[in-house]
Amino acid sequence: MANPLKIGVVGASGRMGRMVISIIAAASDCELAGASEAPGSAHVGADAGVLAGVGDNGVIVTGDTAAMFGGVEAVIDFTVPVATMAHAQLAAEANCALVAGTTGLEEEHRAALQAAAVAVPIVWAPNMSAGVNLLFAVTQQVARALGEDFDIEILEMHHHHKIDAPSGTALGLGQAAAAGRGVDFDAVKILSREGVTGERKPGDIGFATLRGGDVVGEHTVIFAGAGERIELSHRATDRAIFARGAVRAALWTAGKPAGFYAMNDVLGLSI
Numbered sequence: 511m512a513n514p515l516k517i518g519v520v521g522a523s524g525r526m527g528r529m530v531i532s533i534i535a536a537a538s539d540c541e542l543a544g545a546s547e548a549p550g551s552a553h554v555g556a557d558a559g560v561l562a563g564v565g566d567n568g569v570i571v572t573g574d575t576a577a578m579f580g581g582v583e584a585v586i587d588f589t590v591p592v593a594t595m596a597h598a599q600l601a602a603e604a605n606c607a608l609v610a611g612t613t614g615l616e617e618e619h620r621a622a623l624q625a626a627a628v629a630v631p632i633v634w635a636p637n638m639s640a641g642v643n644l645l646f647a648v649t650q651q652v653a654r655a656l657g658e659d660f661d662i663e664i665l666e667m668h669h670h671h672k673i674d675a676p677s678g679t680a681l682g683l684g685q686a687a688a689a690g691r692g693v694d695f696d697a698v699k700i701l702s703r704e705g706v707t708g709e710r711k712p713g714d715i716g717f718a719t720l721r722g723g724d725v726v727g728e729h730t731v732i733f734a735g736a737g738e739r740i741e742l743s744h745r746a747t748d749r750a751i752f753a754r755g756a757v758r759a760a761l762w763t764a765g766k767p768a769g770f771y772a773m774n775d776v777l778g779l780s781i
Contacts, residue, residue: 517760518544518582518606520597522571523553523561526588526611529753531562540761542569543582548593549573579604584760587612588752591619598626607631607763609756611638613678627770631763635773636678638755642729643773645744646686649731652740653690658713660735662687667720667728675719676701683731684715 517534521527522545534542545558551573559567572578579585579600584607587597594612599622601608610623613636623632635643653662664687666680681699688695693713700716710716727746732739746752755773762776773779 512539514538515540515761515764516543516581516583517541517757518546518578518585519558520546520575520578520585520587520593521589522558523547523551523556524588526749526753528562529750530586530588530756531558532564533750533753533757535559535562535564535567537757540757542567544578544585545569545571546575546578547571547573576600576604579606582606584609584763586610586756586760588756591615595619595622598623598632601632602626602629605630607760607766608633609638609759609763610634611636611752611756614674615678624770628768630768631766631771632769633759633763633771633773633776635755635759636682637727638752638759638773639744639746640755640758640773640777641751642679642744642746643755643777643779645729645731645742646682647774647779648742649683650686650690652731652733652742653687654692655690656733656735656740657691660733660740661710661712661714661716663716663718663732663734665718665720665730665732667722667725669724669726670721672721675721676717677719677727677729679727679729680717680719683729684717687715687731 517540519527519530547553554573556571557566558569559565587610594610664680664683666677685695698715700714726749730743732741759776
């Protein structure tokens with residue numbers, strides 16, 4: 511049996527960081543080999559397993575993220591865009607794969623990941639769930655089949671702690687729909703509506719954002735035509751699905767050449 515993949519986790523004390531650590535603890539084909547937090551965090555020096563609620567595992571949370579990258583084979587990152595951009599550079603310098611589920615990335619952040627991917631495998635997805643990534647693929651196929659006779663609207667809802675809107679997953683669904691139609695997403699996206707907006711323009715892809723309670727994540731892509739409507743939906747009830755997807759992606763990077771990958775690559779989906 512191959513040696514377990516050595517995985518590091520940045521943002522180890524965060525909600526997703528703890529969840530990833532707990533998923534790794536239950537796996538036999540990987541092991542937690544490092545965990546880090548921002549210097550000055552109250553959790554630096556804590557046992558990562560205790561933080562995650564899985565018991566003492568001897569991995570101490572460090573404030574030296576660069577050093578942590580040097581001791582692992584893959585790092586999982588659910589942090590914020592600026593931090594993820596820096597982590598991509600650290601991954602390239604340490605010859606370490608990076609799996610990033612960070613949302614809210616702008617073009618400059620994605621460019622930093624793509625630059626690092628020249629040296630190492632980088633997997634980025636706005637949503638690490640297998641189900642959501644299947645929804646991306648189906649959305650692209652349906653958009654291609656239906657064309658502009660059907661209006662596309664994307665509805666998403668998340669918990670009240672979420673800081674970006676629309677969600678990265680919603681934007682990913684819009685990009686999948688635009689790709690299916692062969693159009694520039696930025697030219698057709700309508701991220702919000704307010705006041706007297708006039709009639710809906712053919713070809714637009716609209717978004718509606720809801721926030722409240724403890725909703726993990728709900729997304730619906732609506733294809734509205736004359737006399738009929740198709741709705742494709744995914745509802746997450748446990749954020750462990752995102753952590754499991756990230757660990758799956760980290761395992762997938764083992765032995766892969768440098769490159770900028772998405773979850774459809776990890777899952778073998780053709781879109």
